[in-house]
Amino acid sequence: MKELFVAAENEIADGGRKVVATGGVEIGVFRSDGNYYAWRNECPHQGGPVCQGVMTRKVEERLDGERKSSGIHYAADGHRNIVCPWHGYEFDMKTGRHVGHAATRLRGYQVKVRDGAVYVVLPA
Numbered sequence: 001m002k003e004l005f006v007a008a009e010n011e012i013a014d015g016g017r018k019v020v021a022t023g024g025v026e027i028g029v030f031r032s033d034g035n036y037y038a039w040r041n042e043c044p045h046q047g048g049p050v051c052q053g054v055m056t057r058k059v060e061e062r063l064d065g066e067r068k069s070s071g072i073h074y075a076a077d078g079h080r081n082i083v084c085p086w087h088g089y090e091f092d093m094k095t096g097r098h099v100g101h102a103a104t105r106l107r108g109y110q111v112k113v114r115d116g117a118v119y120v121v122l123p124a
């Protein structure tokens with residue numbers, strides 16, 4: 001395994017991201033609630049630069065006990081999604097899954113934090 005240096009920990013603010021490139025591949029590293037998530041910057045739809053899209057709070061519809069909608073709300077946990085800038089496909093930042101079609105997902109990488117620096121683990 002090879003590790004790619006991404007940034008010093010304090011370089012990526014919570015809610016922020018950094019896109020790095022290596023060997024013709026771009027990888028977006030996101031920080032949310034102190035955790036890091038890394039995804040290939042290539043949308044599974046048509047290859048758009050998904051990691052450079054808007055980050056938006058997850059939206060959910062709340063239902064009452066009779067399954068009647070009480071409207072659309074932002075998720076209370078502050079969870080965020082990434083929106084591909086080309087056609088608007090929306091992916092869960094933590095899982096990489098498309099919000100409406102779980103089989104459509106981003107390609108992920110393991111992230112390591114060591115001695116104040118963030119690395120992405122590249123496949124051999």
Ligand code: FES
Pocket residue numbers: 043044045046047048049050084085086087088089
């Ligand atoms: S390429 Fe990402 S939504 Fe189409």
